[in-house]
Amino acid sequence: MNSSGRGFTIGSTGSHGHGAFAARRFVRGDLILVEKPLYTVKEHARPAEVAAAVNRLSADEREHLSELANAFEQLYDDPFWGIHKTNAFAAGEDDSILCLLASRFNHSCSPNARYSWHTQSRTFRIHSLREIAPGDELLVSYISGRHVYGSTAVQRQARLKAMLGFTCACVACTQPPTAQAASDARRTELTRLWDALPLFPPHRTPARLQAVRRALELMRAEDYDADADDFANEASAMCAFHADWASVRAWALCTYRARVAEFGGDSHRAIDS
Structure with a gap:
């Protein structure tokens, strides 16, 4: 997954797995990423439905998928179900999508980028929220609205722990x-x-x-x-x-x-x- 031509690179954060890093300067409103989903399932899809979507992927796609974070490794026997639960995004009214590159963008409660689903093109997009210097990590918020800007650190950490199994730092x-x-x-x-x-x-x-x-x-x-x-x-x-x-x-x-x-x-x- 070479992303260098997109204005960012994927690399080690040194402390929490991989992340996305700016390869050029971004200003507010710049489009950082446009990505077609690897697969789409219903928002409340069962493990068998996710497994069927994964089985339709190529061997190369499944290999890249297997490299994503799995916060539920100790909870579920099927690693792809854990990866889906960790990395899937809501899309539209009732769909859930998995995007390989977007899944590498880590969380912050003070994000410098924002993700959204573009219904017309059925693509997942990330825009910059402020000026970002080359080398800075590109960070989005996994929680939205008053769950992030209207909640205390303890409240945000509890929500993220319950949702995705990590304590925000x-x-x-x-x-x-x-x-x-x-x-x-x-x-x-x-x-x-x-x-x-x-x-x-x-x-x-x-x-x-x-x-x-x-x-x-x-x-x-x-x-x-x-x-x-x-x-x-x-x-x-x-x-x-x-x-x-x-x-x-x-x-x-x-x-x-x-x-x-x-x-x-x-x-x-x-x-x-």
């Missing part, structure tokens, strides 16, 4: 005690702000907008470069309620630009915004 989860407490407080506040937005009565729209601005400030303080569209889209809807069309356009543009950068301009997320 990313930069956001292994800070010195004082910095970790401040980070946890910011992320907890983000969830409180999100939960509070629907509770504001219409006459308190300025306070709701201030809550959105506060959330975006917290995301920046956390060096978290995804999901700002969640809050910007809410702000656009608030302004539309009051027919403040100039503000609607400004917040809608913020939403659109975030979705273009994170999912691509031809993604349904960007088009729908």
